[in-house]
Amino acid sequence: MKYLKKIINILLELGNDVYTNEKLKCHVSFRIGGPVRLFVVPYSLESFVKTIKxxxxxxxxxxxxxNVLPKDDFMDYNILSTEKLTEIVFEKDLLVCESGLNLKRLCLYALQHGFSGFEKAYGIPGSVGGAVYMNAGAFGWETANLVEFVDVYDGNKIRRLSKSELDFSYRNSIFKKNKGLFILRVGFKIFEGDKQKIFLEMNDIIKKRVEKQPLEFPSAGSVFKRPKENFYVGSAIxxxxxxxxxxxxxxxxxKHAGFIINYNNxxxxxxxxxxxxxxxxxxxxxxVNLETEIEIW
Known part of the structure; x- marks a missing residue:
């Protein structure tokens, strides 16, 4: 107990909020998940890196x-949340976002400034870091389409990985293969566009989501990866x-057989x-062998 108190005090000094026995059901879209030993929320990338160290x-x-399904029971590990890491800036004709920025906020920011390319991402739930981690996509669009670089912490130092080093593929990236790389910031290329056209396409995309997806229930989105071209899992189910x-x-x-919903606790x-x-x-x-798109903890 004394050791835990010492760790908590250090975490607070590093610039974090710290919660013990925090239930993950309060932090995941499935609304499922038991408590974890420590739930840590850093307020800056500096605190984030120091906490990983x-x-x-x-x-x-x-x-x-x-995109996460945690266990129901106590999980004896520590969670580091990126929910406060949401800065977005211009940097050499790129949009550079911290990993915790909500993808919907990024899309709305792009609309506000007349940047095209993010329209089909509108409505994809999750953070920028999560989207890069799994190369999230929809309607033929993938996160990899716009990524120029990712700043990472590799356990020793912060470094910048170019797109060619990210090993993107369908719902995959270097980060799923190398758990020792922690996403800090992402640089997206931007294209000038017409605000009205961008707005109309985003509006069309969100209408399709509302019509076809069970957004009224807790879920983690599409559960399974597409196993091969032209094999649509929802239709097959x-x-x-x-x-x-x-x-x-x-x-x-x-409503959509590719989704599993939490409809009753x-x-x-x-x-x-x-x-x-x-x-x-x-x-x-x-x-056909199916693989899950969601992360099962």
Whole structure:
């Protein structure tokens, strides 16, 4: 207990808010997840890096928590949240954002200044860091389309990785393969555009999301990666009759079968059981192995 108090005092001195036994269900879009040992919220990149050093890299980073399914039980590890790291500036004809900036805010900022290229990202939940980490995308657009560089902390020093070093692919990047790289800032290229056209496209995109996705329920978005070109997981799940299938408080959305929703106080186990059921049934029907797009902790 004395050791924990000492660590908490150090974390506070470094410029963090610190919470003990904080439930992750309060911080992830699935509204599922038990308590963690320490939940740490730095107010600057300097505090963020110093905290990683303090924990010797033994920490999990959480952005907006829109792509995460935590366990129900106590998790004996530390969470470092980027929720306060939201600065956005111009730097040599680029938009440079801290990793915790909400992607929707970035899109609205681009609209405000007449920058095109972010329209299809509008409505993708999550943070800039999370979008880069998984190369988030929608409607044929990917985060990699606009990234020019990423500033990272590698456990020893801060360095800048160029786009060619980021190893982007479908829902993947170097950060999923190398957990020792921590995203600090991201530089996006920008293109001058017409504000009215940008607004209309963003408005069209958000209408499509509202019409087709179960945004009224807690979820983590699309659960599965597309396993191969022209294989649409939501449609495949629907064709084998699993729309509306539920276990406990979790259900395959009746609006979009690629989503699993928390409709009645679902547990992590409820969701995992549905995921496994879907994987088995899809393999039986199509001889296709599904991988999850969401992070399961």
């Amino acid at each position: 303090l924990f010797e890299g033994n920490v999990r980073i959480l952005g907006n928590g829109t 629907e064709k084998i009759g699993l729309k509306g299938f539920n276990i406990g408080g979790a259900m395959i959305s009746e 679902a547990t992590s186990k409820d969701v995992k059981d549905i995921i496994n059921h879907v994987k088995n049934k899809i393999y039986e029907a199509y001889k």
